[in-house]
Amino acid sequence: MSDQEQRGHIVPVGIYVRIFLGLIVLTGITTAAAYVDLGAMNTVVALAIAVVKMLLVVLFFMHVKYSTNLTRLVIIAGFFWLAILVALTLSDELTRHWTPESGAWSALLPILPRFF
Amino acid sequence: MADMAAHGAHPPGFAHQFEEMAQQREAGSLGMWVFLVTEIMFFGGLFATYTVYRSLHPQAFEMGSHLLEARFGATNTAVLISSSLTMALAIHSAQTGKSKSTIIGYLIATLVLGAAFIGIKLYFEWYHDYVEHLIPGIDFVIRPEWGHAGSQVPLFFCFYFFMTGLHALHMVIGIGILSVLAIMTARQRFSSEYYAPLEISGLYWHFVDIVWIFLFPLLYLIGGRYGTGVH
Numbered sequence: 564m565s566d567q568e569q570r571g572h573i574v575p576v577g578i579y580v581r582i583f584l585g586l587i588v589l590t591g592i593t594t595a596a597a598y599v600d601l602g603a604m605n606t607v608v609a610l611a612i613a614v615v616k617m618l619l620v621v622l623f624f625m626h627v628k629y630s631t632n633l634t635r636l637v638i639i640a641g642f643f644w645l646a647i648l649v650a651l652t653l654s655d656e657l658t659r660h661w662t663p664e665s666g667a668w669s670a671l672l673p674i675l676p677r678f679f
Numbered sequence: 680m681a682d683m684a685a686h687g688a689h690p691p692g693f694a695h696q697f698e699e700m701a702q703q704r705e706a707g708s709l710g711m712w713v714f715l716v717t718e719i720m721f722f723g724g725l726f727a728t729y730t731v732y733r734s735l736h737p738q739a740f741e742m743g744s745h746l747l748e749a750r751f752g753a754t755n756t757a758v759l760i761s762s763s764l765t766m767a768l769a770i771h772s773a774q775t776g777k778s779k780s781t782i783i784g785y786l787i788a789t790l791v792l793g794a795a796f797i798g799i800k801l802y803f804e805w806y807h808d809y810v811e812h813l814i815p816g817i818d819f820v821i822r823p824e825w826g827h828a829g830s831q832v833p834l835f836f837c838f839y840f841f842m843t844g845l846h847a848l849h850m851v852i853g854i855g856i857l858s859v860l861a862i863m864t865a866r867q868r869f870s871s872e873y874y875a876p877l878e879i880s881g882l883y884w885h886f887v888d889i890v891w892i893f894l895f896p897l898l899y900l901i902g903g904r905y906g907t908g909v910h
Contacts, residue, residue, distance in 0.1 A: 571704050571878075573774050574767075583764040587757055590895075594753045597900035609896035616892045624767050624885045626708075626878075634709050641716030645723040649730065656731045 572629035582623045589616050692873030700872055711879045715886050722890055725845070729838050729897065736835075737902075738828040743835030744901035746813060751803050752899035755796050756891060762792035763888045766881050773864075773874035782864045782877075789884065790857040793850050800847060805840075814840065839898055846894060849887045856880045 593612040601608060622628040627635060689695060697703040733740045769785035805814075812820035815833040825832055860880055863869065869877060 571701070571774065574771065576768065576771060579764060579767045579771065583760060586760045586763075590753060590756045590760065593896055593900065594749060597749065597896070597904045600905045605900070605902065606896075609900055610893075613893050613896055617889050620763065620885050620889050620892070624763050624888075625882055630708065631705055634705070634712055637709060637712050637716060641712075641719045644716075645719055648720070648723055649727045652727050652731060653734075657734065 578623060582619050585619055586616055690872055691870060704875060707875045707879055711882045715882060718886060725842055732834060736831040739831030740835045741902035742825055743832045744899060747899050749899045749904055751799060752895045755799050756895050758792050758796045759888045759891050762789045763885050765789040766884045770877045770881050773869050773877050774871055776871040779864050779867060783861050786857050786861045790854055793854050797847055797850055842894055846890050853884050853887055
């Protein structure tokens with residue numbers, strides 16, 4: 564077993580500094596973008612930049628670019644479960660007004676017995 | 680590594696249930712990631728609830744967001760990113776066998792930046808919010824200029840204080856961990872072969888950084904900061 568494997572992957576300082584500078588620049592861009600009227604796209608742009616920043620931190624600062632596939636699988640599974648949490652919650656919340664069920668029921672009110 | 684099988688021949692920090700140091704290191708970071716996945720779900724619940732209520736009350740969330748100072752949020756983002764760099768450099772110093780004073784220096788720098796983050800939050804933001812009567816449950820005054828959506832602005836501030844408060848709690852725990860790491864480094868517990876506590880605490884620190892990377896745009900930059908007449 565090589566010395567490199569024995570000590571774990573060593574990321575050069577230059578890469579850390581470049582990732583740091585990239586994160587600072589992206590923070591500036593996301594702040595500046597908030598002062599431009601993009602309508603609904605403002606949130607999309609802000610979240611897209613946040614995801615890019617997260618990937619930079621995860622891959623380089625957290626060494627996932629150099630980690631084993633098992634570790635990557637655990638991380639991806641975590642985000643997949645989070646996606647289920649958000650997707651199923653929103654699929655309920657955002658579609659409640661699609662079917663006018665309460666209106667159909669209220670149409671019956673005049674013919675229902677008085678105790679209703 | 681067969682010669683390591685004999686008891687007592689282990690290098691410092693090497694636990695005997697592992698075959699080799701690389702396996703021990705992988706098991707350590709895998710275990711930490713399993714914990715971080717529970718943290719993703721923990722904060723994820725808050726983010727999902729935030730999304731639901733923001734979609735229900737978009738105007739109130741926009742008004743609430745405009746009451747926060749984006750420049751403090753941006754400054755704190757830069758402070759946290761800097762602390763992530765110094766944390767990464769602390770681990771790098773240990774990996775490359777730098778002196779313990781170098782490692783402690785980077786750990787203290789990380790700790791100071793983390794404390795600066797909480798200082799900015801407490802003094803420039805939370806204290807300011809208190810003076811402005813913007814803390815639901817303690818002192819909140821709904822302003823007439825907010826209009827009909829004004830009664831939902833406290834809801835935004837509930838999310839703001841719970842999310843930033845929970846994040847700040849993680850920062851405080853992180854500062855405690857950094858202090859312990861500095862003491863361990865001073866006692867020469869780490870080497871270029873064994874630095875697992877540094878690596879694993881680094882994962883935690885960077886994770887807390889990522890949470891803030893999402894909190895900053897979602898709380899401070901809603902609906903843009905251009906004039907929409909809802910200030």
